[in-house]
Amino acid sequence: MTFYLPGFRSFPKLWMSTPSLELGPATSPVFFFLPVTRNQHRRFSVKATPPPNSKAMNLLLAKARTPKKGNYSNRQGSSDHYFAAGAAKKRSHLTSNPQQREHAPSHVMSTIKLPTKPLSSGEWDKLKEDFNGKASFEDWVISQMVRSSSSVDAAKSLLAWVAAKNNGIVGYNLLVKYLYLCVSHKQTSEVIDVYEIMKAKYKCLETAANTILIRGLIHSDRWREALLLLEDIKKVMVPSKRNYNDCIQGALLHQDVDVAWSLYKELVGHNLIPLLETLKAFFDFGKDINDDHYLDKLLDILLYLRNNHLYPGESFAHSIKTWFESIPGRQWEGQFTTVQRSGHCSSCGRALESIHLSPEEYEFLKGEIMRDVIVGGDQYKKTTPQELKRFQNFVNSCPPFDIVIDGLNVAKMFFKSRESQILLNVVSQLAQQNLRLLVLGRKHMLMPSSRWRKDEMEQVRKQAHCFFADNISKDDPFLLYATLNSGNHCKFITKDLMRDHKACLSDVRSQHLFFKWQQGHQMAIMNNFQRSKLTFQHTLSYDTVVQTTGDSWHIPYDEDLVQRSSCEVPTKWLCLQQKTQAPARS
Ligand SMILES: [Zn+2]
Numbered sequence: 001m002t003f004y005l006p007g008f009r010s011f012p013k014l015w016m017s018t019p020s021l022e023l024g025p026a027t028s029p030v031f032f033f034l035p036v037t038r039n040q041h042r043r044f045s046v047k048a049t050p051p052p053n054s055k056a057m058n059l060l061l062a063k064a065r066t067p068k069k070g071n072y073s074n075r076q077g078s079s080d081h082y083f084a085a086g087a088a089k090k091r092s093h094l095t096s097n098p099q100q101r102e103h104a105p106s107h108v109m110s111t112i113k114l115p116t117k118p119l120s121s122g123e124w125d126k127l128k129e130d131f132n133g134k135a136s137f138e139d140w141v142i143s144q145m146v147r148s149s150s151s152v153d154a155a156k157s158l159l160a161w162v163a164a165k166n167n168g169i170v171g172y173n174l175l176v177k178y179l180y181l182c183v184s185h186k187q188t189s190e191v192i193d194v195y196e197i198m199k200a201k202y203k204c205l206e207t208a209a210n211t212i213l214i215r216g217l218i219h220s221d222r223w224r225e226a227l228l229l230l231e232d233i234k235k236v237m238v239p240s241k242r243n244y245n246d247c248i249q250g251a252l253l254h255q256d257v258d259v260a261w262s263l264y265k266e267l268v269g270h271n272l273i274p275l276l277e278t279l280k281a282f283f284d285f286g287k288d289i290n291d292d293h294y295l296d297k298l299l300d301i302l303l304y305l306r307n308n309h310l311y312p313g314e315s316f317a318h319s320i321k322t323w324f325e326s327i328p329g330r331q332w333e334g335q336f337t338t339v340q341r342s343g344h345c346s347s348c349g350r351a352l353e354s355i356h357l358s359p360e361e362y363e364f365l366k367g368e369i370m371r372d373v374i375v376g377g378d379q380y381k382k383t384t385p386q387e388l389k390r391f392q393n394f395v396n397s398c399p400p401f402d403i404v405i406d407g408l409n410v411a412k413m414f415f416k417s418r419e420s421q422i423l424l425n426v427v428s429q430l431a432q433q434n435l436r437l438l439v440l441g442r443k444h445m446l447m448p449s450s451r452w453r454k455d456e457m458e459q460v461r462k463q464a465h466c467f468f469a470d471n472i473s474k475d476d477p478f479l480l481y482a483t484l485n486s487g488n489h490c491k492f493i494t495k496d497l498m499r500d501h502k503a504c505l506s507d508v509r510s511q512h513l514f515f516k517w518q519q520g521h522q523m524a525i526m527n528n529f530q531r532s533k534l535t536f537q538h539t540l541s542y543d544t545v546v547q548t549t550g551d552s553w554h555i556p557y558d559e560d561l562v563q564r565s566s567c568e569v570p571t572k573w574l575c576l577q578q579k580t581q582a583p584a585r586s
Contacts, residue, residue, distance in 0.1 A: 082524040082537045084571050085564035088497070114144050118157035121164060138162050142177040152190060155181050176209050183216035191216035195225075207233050211243055218250025226250055227259070238270050245278040252285045260285075261297065273308060276316055283319040287326040298323065302553065306546040309512050317557035317574045324553070324576050331579040339573055343542035345554060347575040352542040352554060355520035356488065361513055366484045368510040373501050374477045383473040391467060391478055398438070398465050400486035403430055403523070405464070406479050406494035407441035413495060413525060420445070420456035426493070426525070427464050429534045437464035440478050442471050476501060483521065491521045491539065497567045516543060519569070544569035551578040 081087070112131055119127065131137045138158065145155050155178050163170050175194065182190040195213055198205060205213070210229045217226040230247050233239045244267040251260035260282070267274055279301050286298050302320075305312065312320060321334035337347035344351050357365065374388070383391075410426055411419035423439070430437055439460060446468060448454040460466065469478060476498060483492045498518065505511045524537045544556045553576040558564055 080537065081540055082522060083519050083540065083568050085558065085568045086562040087568060088565050089563060112141075114141070114148060114150060115154050115157075116151065118153045119161070120157075121161050124158065124161040138171070138174055142174050146177050146180055146184075149184060150181065152182055152185050152187050176212065179209070179216065180212050183212050186219065188216065188220045192220060192222065204232060205229075207236060211240070211246075214243055214250075215246045218246050218253065223250040223254055238272070241267060241272045241275050241278070244272070245275045245281075248278055249281050252281050257285070257289075257294070268304075273310070276310070276313055279305070280312070280316040280319050283316070283323045287323045290328055295327065302546055302548070302555070305555075308508075309515075309545060311546075311570050312555065312557045314557060314560045317555060320555060321574055321576070332576055333579050334574055334576045337573050337575045338571060339542060341538060341541070345573065345575050347573075348552065348577050350549070350552060350554070353545065353547050355516060355540050355543045357513060357517055357520075359488075362488050362517075365510060365513045365517055368505055369480055369484060369501075369514070372506055372510075373504050374481050383469065383477070387470055387473060391469070391481070394467055395438075395482050395485055399436065401438040401465070401482060401490055402435040402486075404438045404440065404479055404483045404486070404490065404492040405430075406475055406492070406496065407439045407445065407460075407466075408475060409494045409496055410525070411445075418453065418456075419451045420453045420460070424456045424460050426534060427460050431463040438482055439464045439466045440475055440482070441466060441468045442473070442475075443468045444471050491523050493523045493525065495524065499567055515567075519544075540569075552576060 112127060115123075115127070127141075128137045131140070133140055141158055142155065144150075145158070159170050159174060159178055162174060175198065179191065179194045179198075182194060191213070195217065198209065198213070210233050214226040214229050217223055217229070226247055230239055230243055233243060244263055248260045248263045248267075251257070251263065264274070264278070264282070267278075282301060283298060286294055304310075317336070321336075324330075324332035324334055335347040337345060339345055339352055342351075343354070405423075405426065407423055411423040414422055427437060427439060445452050446457060467478070467482075469475065476494070476496060479492055479494060480498075480501065483490050502511050502514050502518075505514055519540045521539060523539060525534065546555050547553070553574075555574040555576070556570040557572055557574055558570050559572055562570075564570060
């Protein structure tokens with residue numbers, strides 16, 4: 001694709017043939033001709049706008065083609081638990097003011113309308129006259145063009161206009177942003193042209209430009225040059241997972257499996273978590289390959305997902321299914337399904353791995369929480385050592401509890417009712433089930449007031465063990481301590497998701513164990529609370545993680561239409577069974 005301005009040839013050629021190009025750095029305007037060397041990276045740092053969010057895009061596309069669905073699709077499944085993907089979002093929608101949910105006003109646009117087609121020099125001059133922003137006009141326009149993914153032709157006419165006015169000189173920023181636009185529109189020949197220009201101009205590019213070039217080159221016959229650019233990045237820093245993704249995709253696109261795997265090995269060797277699309281690419285490529293070595297590597301990727309608690313997206317799950325079903329002679333069959341509350345797969349009936357921690361895991365987690373959350377960390381020293389001691393003595397003097405209740409949090413759950421009344425209601429209903437209860441509260445709850453009635457609090461104290469901390473104390477560490485100290489059977493009630501505490505744990509393994517323990521032990525009260533009736537959202541009995549028995553795989557995955565927060569787990573599963581084995585039904 002070439003664009004001609006009156007009097008000019010195609011832009012890159014015009015640019016290349018400009019006499020000023022032959023001038024050395026010393027005689028050229030510093031801002032443009034300075035060769036970019038390693039210690040000047042900062043100076044030339046170009047922050048490209050990230051590509052349009054592909055997940056959001058998929059979401060829109062999917063919305064466009066999917067008829068309107070209900071909020072839930074499978075009552076048999078267990079997608080209504082507290083940690084179900086999208087549940088937090090639903091909860092926040094239920095409680096927030098509808099007006100607050102409206103989108104924030106889009107950022108104020110300048111009065112200038114971005115051109116959608118190439119402009120002549122005169123038209124650009126006119127546009128610049130109308131511009132009253134503080135930034136440089138050219139920089140502002142190209143940034144807006146990148147943001148709104150303008151046509152390459154329109155951007156090219158801007159660069160041609162700038163070049164014509166500046167003796168063929170186009171600033172580095174402008175050029176990199178133009179390159180970004182060409183790459184995002186997959187205009188490979190244009191990318192190659194700009195690549196040639198930049199190679200001629202600069203001895204070494206900074207990482208942002210290399211990143212864009214890599215992405216643009218992998219689709220062309222010159223994809224191996226992207227590997228050289230990756231080497232350039234390595235001289236300065238560890239390349240990003242996005243850089244590795246692009247190079248791996250390029251290698252697979254050109255059937256060079258060995259290069260792809262060695263890049264993958266390097267990526268993981270840097271302790272980078274690969275992008276899911278990188279892993280998906282290996283599966284997509286794998287369905288045309290009949291090679292046991294390759295097969296083993298894909299199974300390793302699945303175990304990698306398991307160990308790192310990663311979940312494939314919907315299209316990745318489809319790729320995994322397709323690949324399994326394509327393995328000759330193995331007769332795999334995949335089904336998309338859900339898991340029943342009992343922890344059995346709705347498709348094959350197998351029981352999934354239990355959510356419960358092994359005794360070793362439990363002891364390990366308990367030790368970590370005591371050390372990192374309750375005792376250590378200044379951030380959580382919201383209590384005095386004396387009070388902590390008083391609490392520990394209190395807990396140790398009581399028999400183990402069945403349920404620990406965050407009194408303040410529970411009492412404030414339904415803001416139309418009186419706090420002490422709600423707390424009493426919760427406590428009474430649990431006490432009727434002969435459960436040994438601990439209510440954690442603050443001292444101010446004992447001061448009679450309209451919200452905390454004395455008679456109701458006395459009834460609470462009759463039915464449950466109670467500990468009232470100083471008003472300045474933080475409740476959660478006490479809640480965690482009392483629950484963990486009571487043993488693996490003990491559950492707790494709070495609406496708090498305790499993300500801060502999870503973050504406080506020192507390593508990923510303890511964080512995963514904490515989340516697993518939380519899913520199996522945190523009880524939540526349903527929103528349809530009425531004075532007389534109390535229902536709890538069930539806790540999960542099975543672990544939501546990639547798992548295998550050899551002749552079966554169960555792989556949780558994220559749906560495109562559901563936004564899952566980090567404190568939630570997917571509810572949809574891919575069940576894979578090897579048909580040659582006897583079906584294991586329970
Ligand atoms: Zn199954």
